[in-house]
Each structure stands twice: as structure tokens, then as C-alpha cells.
Amino acid sequence: MDRSGANHQDDRLIGVRQLPLTFDLARIADVRLSRSRAQALYPLIPRLSMYSETVGTNLIRGHLEGLLLAALVEEPGHGYALSQRLAARSGGELAVPEGSLYPALQRLERLGFVTSSWARAEGRRRRIYRLSGAGRRQAETAAREWKVFSAGVDRVLGGLL
């Protein structure tokens, strides 16, 4: 923060190379966006991330199941809805390949943390996932563990910034 109170970290310039070229926004592909502007444009711009996509994917992989449980806490949802919830809540920072949600959801189902059933809506057949009681408790456990873990990492890495 500077004297005017502006948060420079929030306005840090972020690369636009990840902009989808099929978008209309591809017209501005050579423009660099501020984070606040990028977030305002979200969800039109997916995966505008502070880190590279590869790093992001690797970081998320170990936490994907906890994130999915958290995304199901409020209400049930199908795979696509869950991917959109994760993207919206993270401000576009979670660059997880959306296809990887399905093996993770099947694993959560095997562990008894979620249940699923087919539903038909708007002429589409969707598999709806719901959190079980055990899943709710697991989501709380994952949140507690993440808090401890992230605080530890922040104490080590945060000092470098």
C-alpha cells in the first residue's frame, strides 16, 4: 500500500498471454490488464492468474478435493457448475483443468464424502453431486488443515516479498 492507500499488489499488471484467442477480447490481446480490471471482466476472462498455469495446476492438484467439498457446502451442483464456482470464488486464480474435476469427484464419492444422481434440466442430463455429512466434516477438516499449512508457508515464503 502507498500513501494514497492504493493497493499496488492488487493493481499489479498481469500477463494476457493466457487470453483465449477465440474470444472477442482477443482484439485486446496485446493490452496488459490490471488485476482489478481483469477481475471486473471475470468471468469473461478465464484463468488470468498471477502465476503460470503449470505452477497453478501443480499447486492446486493436492487441494482439489478440499476445494470441491468447499464448493459443494452451500448447494449441490454438477461438474460444470462446480468448475464455475471454483473460478468465481478464486477470482480466476485457480487454473485447474476442468476435466480433472471428474476423477476427483468420483474419488470423493468412493470415500463417501459426496453422493450423486442423474437429473434432467433444460433437456440436458446432468450428474448432480451433493455433500454428505462425512463430506461436510471433511470440508471443515480440510479448511482447518489448509489454514495451518498456508500460515506456515506464508511465514517462510511471505518474507521474500
Next chain:
Amino acid sequence: MTAVDDFLHELAKALHVRGRSRRRLLVECREHLTESSAAFGTEEAIRRFGSAAELARAFELEVAARRARRATAVSAVGVVGVGGSALAMINAADAHASAPLGWAVVFFGAAQVSAVSLVLALLQAAAMRSERGSPADAALLCRRNAYALGFALLTIFAVGAAVPGQTAAWRILSGPAVAAIAVASVIRAHTLARKLDPHPPSVVRPPLTDAAALAGFAWREHPVALLVPTVLVAMAAAFAWDSLDHGTVAQAGVAAAVEAALTVTAFVFLGRALGLHGVLGPRQRA
């Protein structure tokens, strides 16, 4: 054919799994990509979805672990069924028949190896429930099940060869019939595991490590630390069994010594295949 169809075709080609779980995945992916294409365009939707090959592999790892665990449950029923058939044959044997020593040793040895393999498989299956399975682990679990079933069938064969007698065919055949279903289940799970990793590294999973993981703490045992107490317990059990069977101290001592020799022999010759000890493969060393 649209780009989504092309992607799904690629995914279908990458999948080795057939049946309901495959159909479910493909339907879910199609719905996802259709909605995502409507929102972001087809090209972007496919890019965001990730690689078909990676998705197929992650999905099949999950299926392989599930199949191996299911095969363990069926194998347990199969081994118990074969045990029941063997007991039915023993009970139906002629009262004055005495088994030749060789078949008696085969019977007791095979029964113990079968039981131990099944216990190892059950412990591993329970521990794998919360793990991210690897093809090598799934292959080991299948191998333990195969040994449990194979030696169970050897047990009933030894009974049939050793003691003459007559009983209803269904009593003799029901156990092996369930075992045959279990063998099919094990082969199916093992085939998928081998497709995911044709040359899996040697996996060592001592039972106490799995038991400790189930109890919620970390424990890494050394193979010798497993062998010594196992041999002592086996000797004590054999000595007690023979003593209760009106054997003299000397006879019970011989039984304990034979038991110890069988346990060590089984550990040396079958231990590696059962994941109790082993030399690390080049991939593990790397």
C-alpha cells in the same frame, strides 16, 4: 463432427475401461463441454478442459484402485467359500482314513499361505481406501488376491487327494465356483492396472505399515522385524496345537520346527511377490 465430438472421440480412444463408469464419464464430459462451449467458445472450452490423455489416466487410476479393492472383497468370499467346501469334504471323509504326510503338509501349508495372502490383501485394500492408488499398488493387491485364491484351491485339491469320502456335489463345488468368479474379478482388475503401467516398479507394503496407516499413525517396518515375530508366533501356535492334540512335547517341538521352516520358506520364496520384501526396481531407485 464438431471439435467437442473430436475431443470426446480422443478421450474414448484413450480409455481402456469399458462399461457403466466409462459411459458416465463420457456423458458428463459432453455436457460440460457443451455448456462451456456456449459460454466461452469451443476452442477455449476444450483448452480449459485439459488433455484427454491426462483425464483418461486420472480416471482410470481411480477405476483401477476401485476394481482391485472390489476384487479383494470377492476374493475374500471365494477363499471362505473354498474353505467351507474343504471342511465339508473333511467332515465327509471316511472315519478311519488317514492322510498321506505329503498331502497333509500341502494342505496345511497352502491353507496358511492362502490365509496370510488374504489378510495382506484385506489390510492393503482397507489402507488403499483413502490413498491415491497407483497401478503398482493395484497390481500388488491383485497378486495377493491371486495367491490367496490359488492356494485356497490347492488346499481343497489336497483334501480331495488326501482323504477319500463322499458328500453332495454342491458342497464341494460351491466354494470353487465363487473362487472362479473371484479369479475373473482379479484378472479384470490386474489387466487394467497393467495397461496403466506395463512395467510397474516392485512395491513393498508390509502389513504392519498398512495396519498403522489405518490406525492413523506412520510406521515403517523392516522386513526382518516382520519375519522374526511371525516365525515365533507360528511356532508357538503349532506347538500349542500339537500339545492340545495330545502330542508329546517332542512331537509338538517337531511340529513347531516344521512350521518355522515353512514360514521362513514361504517368506523367502513368496515374500517378494506378496510385497513383503524386495529389491527396488530401477524406477524406484531413481
